[in-house]
Each structure stands twice: as C-alpha cells, then as structure tokens.
Amino acid sequence: MIKIVVDAYGGDNSPLVNYEGTLKALQNLPEVEIVLVGNQEEIENFFADKQYDKSRLTILHAPDAITCHDKPTEAIKTKKESSLYKAFELMRNDPTARALVSIGSTGAVLAGAVLRVGRIKGVKRPAFCPILPTVQNGLVSICDSGANVDCDPIYLQQFAIMGSLYMQKAYGVENPRVALLNIGAEEEKGNQLAKDTYQLLKQTNNINFVGNMEGREVLDGNVDVVVCDGFDGNVLLKSTEGACLNMLKLVKRAFMANLVSKMGALLLKKEVMKLKSLMDYNNYGGAVLLGANKTIVKGHGSSKSEAVYQCIKQAYTMEQNNLCEAIRQAMTEQN
Amino acid sequence: MIKIVVDAYGGDNSPLVNYEGTLKALQNLPEVEIVLVGNQEEIENFFADKQYDKSRLTILHAPDAITCHDKPTEAIKTKKESSLYKAFELMRNDPTARALVSIGSTGAVLAGAVLRVGRIKGVKRPAFCPILPTVQNGLVSICDSGANVDCDPIYLQQFAIMGSLYMQKAYGVENPRVALLNIGAEEEKGNQLAKDTYQLLKQTNNINFVGNMEGREVLDGNVDVVVCDGFDGNVLLKSTEGACLNMLKLVKRAFMANLVSKMGALLLKKEVMKLKSLMDYNNYGGAVLLGANKTIVKGHGSSKSEAVYQCIKQAYTMEQNNLCEAIRQAMTEQN
Numbered sequence: 289m290i291k292i293v294v295d296a297y298g299g300d301n302s303p304l305v306n307y308e309g310t311l312k313a314l315q316n317l318p319e320v321e322i323v324l325v326g327n328q329e330e331i332e333n334f335f336a337d338k339q340y341d342k343s344r345l346t347i348l349h350a351p352d353a354i355t356c357h358d359k360p361t362e363a364i365k366t367k368k369e370s371s372l373y374k375a376f377e378l379m380r381n382d383p384t385a386r387a388l389v390s391i392g393s394t395g396a397v398l399a400g401a402v403l404r405v406g407r408i409k410g411v412k413r414p415a416f417c418p419i420l421p422t423v424q425n426g427l428v429s430i431c432d433s434g435a436n437v438d439c440d441p442i443y444l445q446q447f448a449i450m451g452s453l454y455m456q457k458a459y460g461v462e463n464p465r466v467a468l469l470n471i472g473a474e475e476e477k478g479n480q481l482a483k484d485t486y487q488l489l490k491q492t493n494n495i496n497f498v499g500n501m502e503g504r505e506v507l508d509g510n511v512d513v514v515v516c517d518g519f520d521g522n523v524l525l526k527s528t529e530g531a532c533l534n535m536l537k538l539v540k541r542a543f544m545a546n547l548v549s550k551m552g553a554l555l556l557k558k559e560v561m562k563l564k565s566l567m568d569y570n571n572y573g574g575a576v577l578l579g580a581n582k583t584i585v586k587g588h589g590s591s592k593s594e595a596v597y598q599c600i601k602q603a604y605t606m607e608q609n610n611l612c613e614a615i616r617q618a619m620t621e622q623n
Numbered sequence: 624m625i626k627i628v629v630d631a632y633g634g635d636n637s638p639l640v641n642y643e644g645t646l647k648a649l650q651n652l653p654e655v656e657i658v659l660v661g662n663q664e665e666i667e668n669f670f671a672d673k674q675y676d677k678s679r680l681t682i683l684h685a686p687d688a689i690t691c692h693d694k695p696t697e698a699i700k701t702k703k704e705s706s707l708y709k710a711f712e713l714m715r716n717d718p719t720a721r722a723l724v725s726i727g728s729t730g731a732v733l734a735g736a737v738l739r740v741g742r743i744k745g746v747k748r749p750a751f752c753p754i755l756p757t758v759q760n761g762l763v764s765i766c767d768s769g770a771n772v773d774c775d776p777i778y779l780q781q782f783a784i785m786g787s788l789y790m791q792k793a794y795g796v797e798n799p800r801v802a803l804l805n806i807g808a809e810e811e812k813g814n815q816l817a818k819d820t821y822q823l824l825k826q827t828n829n830i831n832f833v834g835n836m837e838g839r840e841v842l843d844g845n846v847d848v849v850v851c852d853g854f855d856g857n858v859l860l861k862s863t864e865g866a867c868l869n870m871l872k873l874v875k876r877a878f879m880a881n882l883v884s885k886m887g888a889l890l891l892k893k894e895v896m897k898l899k900s901l902m903d904y905n906n907y908g909g910a911v912l913l914g915a916n917k918t919i920v921k922g923h924g925s926s927k928s929e930a931v932y933q934c935i936k937q938a939y940t941m942e943q944n945n946l947c948e949a950i951r952q953a954m955t956e957q958n
Binding site: 438525541548 | 815858872891893
C-alpha cells in the first residue's frame with residue numbers, strides 16, 4: 289500500500305477536481321491509500337454517495353487555503369490552517385506518507401518541500417521538472433525549469449542524473465537520452481556554464497549523454513531529458529508553450545475566417561481534437577521536484593479531474609519504482 | 624544616394640537569390656547604390672539582359688565563398704578571395720560604403736563586423752537582433768540573440784537603448800515598449816543578471832521600460848523589444864521557432880489524416896496560406912548587428928530573392944534614418 293497526500297486546495301478548479309481525481313484514483317489504483325487534506329465536512333459530503341474503498345481514504349481537516357494572492361514562502365510558514373501547510377506537516381511527521389500531490393501555488397509547494405521534506409543526502413539542489421509531449425508521441429522532461437536560476441555545473445550534472453532516473457522509473461524509458469540545452473551542437477558552444485557542464489556530463493558514467501540540444505529541438509522527440517539551469521529551462525518551457533498556444537490561436541482564426549473555411553474546419557474537427565489532446569497536459573501528470581526526500585508532484589494550476597488523477601497515478605508509479613531510493617543511491621555513488 | 628554592399632554567396636540559394644534581390648532593389652529603391660561582391664563574369668551574365676539603372680550597380684570580383692563547412696572566425700581572416708572577406712574589406716576602406724547585406728554564415732558576419740567594421744564608441748558589446756512576427760501583425764525584436772552569451776547588466780542596458788532606437792528607425796515604432804526577459808512578472812524575480820538589469824532599466828531615461836516578460840509572451844504583440852543575454856535570447860528565439868514549425872507539422876498531419884480531413888484542408892487552403900505567410904521571415908528582412916560602426920544586416924540562410932530584397936530595403940531604411948548616428952549619440956549621452 290502506498291500512502292499519498294493530496295492537497296484539496298489551490299488551482300483554478302479546486303477543490304472539486306481534487307475530490308474527483310482522488311475518487312478516480314481510489315477506484316482505479318487498488319494499491320493507493322490517500323490522505324485528502326481540506327475541509328472535512330465538504331469532503332464527507334462529496335464522498336457520501338460515492339462508490340469506493342473507504343478503508344483507503346483518510347481526511348485531514350484544513351479549513352484554510354493558500355491562494356495565488358499569498359506570498360508563497362511566507363504563506364507556507366504562517367498559514368498553519370491551510371491545506372498545503374497541513375499536508376507538508378503530515379509529510380514530515382508520518383514516515384508512511386510517501387508522496388504529495390498538489391495543484392496549488394508552485395512557489396509554496398517548492399518552499400514547503402525544502403522546509404518540511406528536505407533534500408536527499410548529497411543533492412546540491414532539487415530540480416523542478418515538468419514534462420512536455422513530443423511530436424513523436426513521446427515525452428521530454430526539462431530539468432530544471434525554475435527552482436534554481438543561478439547554477440553551478442555540478443548542479444546540472446545532478447539534474448542530468450536525477451532526470452535520467454526519473455524518465456526510467458516514472459515513464460519506463462530505457463537508457464534515456466540526456467541533452468544539454470545550448471545555442472549550438474558543437475562542444476565548444478555556449479556560455480561558461482554550458483561549456484563547463486558539457487565537460488562534466490561527458491565524464492558522467494551513469495547517464496546516456498547525447499550532447500548539446502538547441503531550443504528548437506525540444507519537441508522533436510529525439511531527447512528524453514533536457515538539462516539546463518532553471519532560468520533557461522523556464523524560458524524554454526514557456527516560449528515553447530506560448531508559441532504552441534499562439535499557433536493554435538492563429539489556426540482557429542484561420543478556421544473562423546469565412547463560411548468556406550468554417551466548412552473546412554467542420555470536416556477537420558475530429559483530427560484537430562486529436563491534435564489538441566496531444567498538446568493537453570491534462571494527460572501527462574504534473575511536474576516533479578527531483579532530489580527531495582519524498583515524492584512531490586505539482587499539477588498544473590488549471591488541472592481538471594483527469595489531470596489530478598494522472599498526478600496521483602504518476603506519484604504512485606514513482607513510489608512503486610522507488611525513484612527517491614534510486615536517486616539516493618546514485619548520489620552516494622557519485623560522492 | 625546610399626551605398627550598400629551585397630554579399631553574393633553564402634545561404635542555401637546563393638548566388639541567384641542575391642542577384643535577383645539586388646535587381647529588385649535597383650528597380651524599386653532609386654536612392655540605393657549597390658556593390659555586389661561575387662563572381663564578376665557570372666554577375667555580368669545575369670544582369671546582361673535586365674532592365675535597371677546601370678550607374679547604380681558596381682561589381683566587386685570575388686571568386687571564392689565562405690561556406691557552412693568553414694570555421695567562421697578562421698575563414699573571415701584567411702579566405703581572402705571570398706565574397707564576404709572582400710565585402711568587409713570594402714566596408715572598412717570605403718567611407719561611402721554604409722551598409723552590408725549577407726545571407727551567409729552568421730558566425731563569419733559577426734566576426735567580420737567586429738574585426739573590420741568595429742564598434743560604435745561607448746558600445747560595450749554589439750547585439751545580434753532578429754525580429755519575429757507577432758499575432759497582432761506587429762514585430763518584436765530580440766536583443767541579444769547569440770552574439771553575447773555571458774553578459775553584465777550594463778550590456779543589457781545598452782541592448783535596450785539600441786533595440787529601442789532600432790524599432791523606431793527601422794520600423795517606425797513610436798516609443799517602443801522594452802521588456803526584460805525573465806521567469807516572472809514581479810520585480811524581484813529571476814537570476815542575478817535579471818535582477819540587476821531590472822534595476823538598471825528602471826533608471827534608464829531614454830527607453831520605455833515596461834518591466835519583465837515571460838517566454839510565452841514573445842509573440843503576443845504587447846512588446847516591441849525583448850532584452851536578454853545572447854544565450855537566453857537564442858533559447859527564446861529557437862524554441863519559439865521550433866514550436867511554431869512543429870505545430871504547423873502537426874496541423875499538416877491532421878489535414879492529411881484521411882479523405883474527409885483532406886477535403887477540409889482544401890477548403891482552408893487560402894486561409895492557411897495567409898497564416899503561413901504571416902510566419903514567413905522572407906517578408907521581414909534580416910537580423911541586424913546593433914552597435915557596429917556601420918549597418919550590418921544578416922538575412923536568413925534559406926532566404927529567397929524577396930527576403931534578400933527586404934534585407935536591402937531594411938538596410939536602406941536604417942541608413943536613411945541614421946540609426947548608427949542615433950546610437951552614437953545615445954552612447955555619448957549615456958557616458
């Protein structure tokens with residue numbers, strides 16, 4: 289049995305999507321035990337008429353919530369009645385609580401993880417790693433995407449090792465291809481950080497380092513892990529997302545331009561829906577904080593019930609395959 | 624009369640597209656005088672039966688070319704019979720040669736500019752600035768996109784000033800909105816470079832600083848100049864381009880999926896063509912090296928004739944509006 293703590297608040301569609309995601313997890317993942325942290329009465333009302341294994345759901349009462357208006361690091365210290373605060377308290381005090389799932393404030397989740405859960409011994413900096421779908425219907429993980437904006441090469445080397453283990457344990461990718469985000473393919477390219485990191489990755493035994501990768505290649509599907517500092521990873525992630533959304537906007541504009549185009553759009557509806565679902569993060573779980581002592585999954589703020597379920601399933605798979613333990617081992621071997 | 628030096632070689636479709644682009648410029652821009660640097664006999668053969676003002680075209684013979692297989696910085700020093708080498712020699716020795724247009728090796732153009740043309744007094748580092756079309760049918764310039772991968776805040780402050788003048792002089796944008804590329808909107812966000820630069824830009828009088836901008840906003844059309852170091856600018860540019868191309872690929876895949884979708888695609892052809900042309904850099908001139916002593920325009924390697932013409936027109940406009948002079952003044956005021 290794997291105990292997963294689920295934060296009922298935070299996110300645009302909370303708490304309902306967290307209730308529904310939890311319900312689906314209880315119905316579909318027999319090995320999962322869930323502690324749902326939120327308003328007890330509200331949660332009881334929701335689950336009252338639902339079919340599920342009651343022995344695997346516990347409610348931890350938390351009347352308050354951390355919102356996007358709160359200062360994350362401050363809120364996680366002071367809002368002691370908030371669901372996320374209580375969730376992290378449980379993560380710290382209950383050895384059987386193995387994973388946390390939240391679609392709330394990223395800043396608060398990262399701060400809470402560092403303050404309450406802590407780092408795996410040997411990890412210099414935990415990396416916040418989202419995943420993107422590729423045009424080859426695969427996934428690529430970006431390590432780091434914002435937790436560490438000023439990095440040393442050794443941090444990036446650890447991101448590479450942790451990201452590689454992540455793609456193996458969470459998504460069953462064998463021998464993940466690890467690339468360094470850079471401005472050209474050649475070894476001598478890039479800023480000082482990239483040059484130094486390249487040399488370090490070349491000497492790293494337990495990863496499949498495939499060299500430099502340019503920003504334009506991230507969705508091509510030829511790489512499983514992109515290594516970069518949190519600033520560049522954030523630029524890579526957001527500019528890629530932004531460009532995709534803007535392109536969809538332009539395509540939609542083209543579809544709606546006139547009667548003829550609207551007729552064309554009608555005939556294309558089915559295929560365009562497929563395309564949209566390929567781009568939909570709701571199908572791919574959340575971002576993880578690699579290097580934390582316990583599994584932390586942060587779902588997208590606008591997650592729907594299915595996305596919350598995917599996050600819980602992702603946390604379950606990571607724990608089932610002992611990712612944290614694998615990282616712990618890799619770090620001892622490294623030092 | 625404005626004398627512009629055009630490199631006949633480099634690029635995927637050279638030299639023909641450079642001949643045709645030059646011809647169109649001579650036919651459409653009566654104030655432009657062109658020195659075309661390439662194989663004399665070949666050029667003479669091309670222009671033999673064309674209608675244009677012969678008094679405004681000079682041929683500078685250069686039998687050799689710098690190719691993508693050459694090491695840029697090495698080639699620009701040693702390949703003395705190459706068109707780009709000779710073009711830069713002319714730029715250095717002829718005071719009336721005011722601008723250079725090339726679709727050849729970016730590395731060689733940047734190296735040649737630094738070695739032969741030099742920097743405007745007071746400019747710490749020239750910035751290599753491409754432009755992207757926005758969804759509002761405007762343009763946004765990225766300063767820097769790769770010339771300077773390790774930067775001090777003062778460099779970025781100068782990029783902001785030069786980029787702002789560029790959008791005014793080359794594209795007639797009044798009071799250009801200058802944003803700092805960052806990982807969040809708040810002033811305290813970002814790495815050390817971003818934080819320090821933010822404070823500097825706030826105090827810079829002669830620009831319209833609108834604060835931080837995230838990677839996802841670059842195509843939104845709410846900003847005219849994006850300020851960043853060359854590494855981040857390169858990631859921003861390439862990941863945006865890559866995502867757009869991959870989306871077009873997916874849309875095309877959806878269109879071709881089956882008979883019904885193909886019929887739909889047929890009805891949408893006209894609108895999708897419009898969309899494609901909006902994304903087509905051939906309509907937007909090239910990237911410029913801001914801070915160099917003379918106007919340098921680097922067209923896309925796969926430029927067609929129209930793109931080469933647009934680059935020449937762009938160089939003409941920049942010279943007509945005395946961009947270099949404006950930057951020179953701004954730098955003296957700053958120091």
